[in-house]
Amino acid sequence: MRPEHHRGRRLRHAGDQPAELRDALADRFVERRARRHRETRDEILLAAREVLLERGATDLSLREIARRAGFSPGALYKYFDSKDDMVKALADRAMGALLEALAAVPTEMPPDERAVEIGMAYLEFARHNPEDVAVVTMHESVAVGPHSTEHEQLEETVLNVFREGAASGVFSMTAPEDAEFMTYGAWALAQGLATLEQRQRPATAARLRKQQRRLLCAFVNGLKTEPAPPAPKPAPPASKPAPQT
Numbered sequence: 001m002r003p004e005h006h007r008g009r010r011l012r013h014a015g016d017q018p019a020e021l022r023d024a025l026a027d028r029f030v031e032r033r034a035r036r037h038r039e040t041r042d043e044i045l046l047a048a049r050e051v052l053l054e055r056g057a058t059d060l061s062l063r064e065i066a067r068r069a070g071f072s073p074g075a076l077y078k079y080f081d082s083k084d085d086m087v088k089a090l091a092d093r094a095m096g097a098l099l100e101a102l103a104a105v106p107t108e109m110p111p112d113e114r115a116v117e118i119g120m121a122y123l124e125f126a127r128h129n130p131e132d133v134a135v136v137t138m139h140e141s142v143a144v145g146p147h148s149t150e151h152e153q154l155e156e157t158v159l160n161v162f163r164e165g166a167a168s169g170v171f172s173m174t175a176p177e178d179a180e181f182m183t184y185g186a187w188a189l190a191q192g193l194a195t196l197e198q199r200q201r202p203a204t205a206a207r208l209r210k211q212q213r214r215l216l217c218a219f220v221n222g223l224k225t226e227p228a229p230p231a232p233k234p235a236p237p238a239s240k241p242a243p244q245t
Contacts, residue, residue: 057138091139094132095150101125111165119216126194
C-alpha cells in the first residue's frame with residue numbers, strides 16, 4: 001500500500017479517536033507550525049541583519065534580504081509588516097540582550113556606584129557585540145511610532161538609577177527632568193567611549209580601555225556637586241568721549 005493511502009486512512013479514522021487524542025494531535029500541529037514560523041522568521045532576520053550592517057537602515061533592500069534568505073520579496077510580508085518592522089525586530093533582540101547584560105549589575109549598590117557599573121557593563125557588551133550596538137543605534141535614528149517594551153525597559157533601567165540618586169540626595173540635581181538630563185549625559189559618554197574604542201588600533205584601544213572607568217567616575221562624581229554658576233559677562237568697554245574740535 002502506498003504511503004498516501006496510509007495517510008488517507010489515518011485522516012478517515014481521526015474522527016473515531018478519543019477527543020483527548022484529537023486535541024493533542026491538533027496542539028502538536030499548531031506547535032509545529034508556530035515553530036516553523038519562528039525558524040523562518042529567524043532566517044529572514046539573520047539576512048536582514050547582514051544587509052543592515054552593510055548598507056545602513058536607509059538603504060535596506062527587501063529584495064536583497066529576500067535573495068539571501070531564499071525567499072521572494074512578497075513572501076517576507078508573511079512574517080513582517082514592513083521594512084521598519086524588520087529593523088525594529090532586530091533592535092528589540094539587541095536591546096533584550098543588552099538588558100540581560102545590565103541586569104548583572106547588583107541593584108543594592110548605591111546609585112552612584114551602580115551608574116558607573118552600568119556604564120562599564122554597556123562598554124563590555126559593546127566590545128563583544130558591536131553589531132548589536134550598531135543595530136540599536138541605526139534603529140534609533142529611523143524609529144517611528146511608540147517605543148517597544150525592550151526599549152522602555154532599557155530606558156527605565158538607566159533612568160531609575162539617576163532618579164534614586166536624586167531622591168536620596170546622592171546627586172545634586174533633583175528636579176524631575178534632571179534624571180533625563182543625567183541619563184542623556186551618561187549615554188552620550190558611554191556610547192562615545194565605545195565608538196572610540198572600536199575605531200582605534202588594538203594597542204590604542206587597550207590604553208583607552210584602562211581609562212574608561214576613571215572617565216565614568218569623573219562624570220558621575222561631577223553630578224554630586226552643584227554646577228558652578230555661569231561666569232558674569234564682562235562689562236562693555238566705556239565709550240571714549242568724542243574729541244573736541
